[in-house]
Amino acid sequence: MSAKRQVVSSPERCKVLVVDDDLTARLLASQALGREQFDVIVAEEGITALQIFQQEQPDIVLMDVEMPGLNGFEVCRQLRNMPCGKLVPILMATGQDDIESVREAYAAGATDFVTKPFNWQILGHRLRYMIRASNITEQLHELQKSEVRLGNAQRIARMGNWEWNLKTGELYWSDQLFSLLGIQRGMAKAGLKTFLHRIPLRERSQIHHWLKELIASNESGFASGIKHRVSVAEGLMLDVQHQAEVFCDEDGSAKLISGTMLDVTELKKAQDQILKLARFDSLTGLSNRSVFRERVQMAMEHAERQGYLGAVLFLDLDNFKRINDTFGHGIGDLLLQEVAKRLNSCVRNTDMVGHDQSSSLVARFGGDEFTVLLPEINQVKDAEQVARRILESIGHQINLAGHDVVVTPSIGIAIFPHHGENVDSLMKNVDAAMYYVKHAGKNGYELFVKSMNVVAKRRLELESNLRKAIELNELSLNYQPQIDMQTNRIIGVEALLRWHSEELGFVSPVEFIPVAEETGLITPIGEWVMREACAQAVRWQVQGLPEIRMAVNLSVRQFAKQSLEKQVNQVLLDTGLPVHCLELEITENMMMDDVEGSVETLHRLKALGVQLAIDDFGTGYSSLSYLKRFPIDRLKVDRSFITHVTTDPGDASVTQAIIAVAHNLGLSVTAEGVEEESQLAFLREHSCEEVQGYLFSRPLKADDLAELLGSNNGYIHL
């Protein structure tokens, strides 16, 4: 390698690589260019030139075209392919009039050419000029690159920028700003008018105000932002965030405003969605509990200031859980959506989004609970009228995916300011009013009165104590004999649940069974009852007592459970009770909500071999045509008919008719609540098969029942 550094390089000196196979030319170049303040490096042929170029990275290359091995054109081409050789100026030395070489030199990537012989002084200047020009080109190139990068970054970020020279009025818009505004560059001039034209009319004045504030700030670095919308095409609106900063003259007056405009449409959509999720119920689209409470708070404050009355209605669907359990959650959801719709149509001037303070508001409070706010009413009667409208509307049959269902609501009403000094107490009271309706038979409305809190408190007590009742062993069963009128013998017993609470004392099933139903506690309790009753029947058999039937009451929820038949089967397997000894008592109303489903459930239970009875018969609304389809064994005439069977001709006729219908369908009859000899005589006269009531025995503890069953072989003197 014949590279030689001729002069030690100083910072302002330039480095030139001279490539020539002619020794004299190289020496001459070294001397002449050295005199012109160049650091000269020389190479005598192409390969060496490429190596030196890489090591030394000269500022410029002066290269002869004619060389042995790689000629100047080839070396030039290869230099241009090197990453560090793309921009270095290359000056090719050609012969006089050698036009072909000139063409080829340009084609190979040369920057310029020079003809031999050289004027060294002029050549020195020329080399310097080329180096400077190449530096500027390089800077321009870098600038272009960073502009492209900025453009890309703005495009990706969906951001445009602008600059407004307040002294000249000149306005610059970046490509991205044009594109965000939906304008093709060249189709419109960057200008305030063009920009405002794209702003919805109602938002223009706030933009004017914002710009004025910026201009008037007269403070360098003063920055301010604004959010607004931009209409970019027919029906297409963007949400944008504008940010601008002011630059001032030495005299302190604003001379330039520089701004950015960022498209935040997607971000805003996401924020709106989050806000919606936080404030609205996604199933029904109604406002949620927290929005409702906020609005009640505002309405109460407003009512107090203005001396108005307002009302809150609290609505719970009766037996919604049964519909959910029977038809599944999908249908339950459809029902809630339909109820939401009907509620909205019942309440005039409803505010769906929860913004308008003077409008009524319907909200989903949770589960099957809905609330209605009537912020201004003239009199209490107005709230009651809305409640009546709701009862009427919701009570109409609803078809849900082919299933006809009827649901009814229980509605509590509380008036403010009378029924609560704050939102909490108002909501507590309206809740108490709703529970009062539930316990008074459902499907109605009631205005809050103070005594209702006693009922609500008791219910809470029952619920919290009932939750621990199984664990604390507070539940027990009593057994009431059922007597065969032909043989006068006990042929069965009905298992009746008793609760002796440590805290509350004895609680009647009439009171706690509905609470267990509402809270779902009936599921574990009902299973406990079935297991305990079957196990007791087996214990009596093991004691050598006569085999009798064990009747167990099923709750609404138990009957609606798909797994009921599995559960019954498992209990029978676990306890060892022969299947024909178990009778399940179901009420008419349990079956009428979903007749087809009930027929199926009853058939599945019947297939196990258990006996089936319809309890409280005559009080429900079953029809004879349905009765034929139920695979049942027995009807139990409700106590309410038997009580007056000898004194009320109506009850006597109903009892007679039930016995006749049962016999016609091949069913046997048990009369419940027989307390008097005269009632027994009536039932005997009309061929009732079995009787049950205080006349023979009250419900007994297991040991007492065993004693009764053991004495006289279960024979009862009638």
Ligand SMILES: Nc1nc2c(ncn2[C@@H]2O[C@H](COP(=O)(O)O[C@H]3[C@@H](O)[C@H](n4cnc5c(=O)[nH]c(N)nc54)O[C@@H]3COP(=O)(O)O)[C@@H](O)[C@H]2O)c(=O)[nH]1
């Ligand atoms: N789902 C379940 N329900 C149950 C269960 N155990 C009881 N219950 C239901 O609770 C209601 C009240 O029952 P109870 O207080 O036990 O009253 C029963 C009898 O004691 C009473 N009865 C019986 N004979 C007479 C009488 O001659 N006079 C009179 N005044 N009362 C009498 O009737 C009730 C039995 O009713 P029924 O079930 O309709 O046959 C009641 O609805 C029970 O069903 C349980 O485990 N699960």
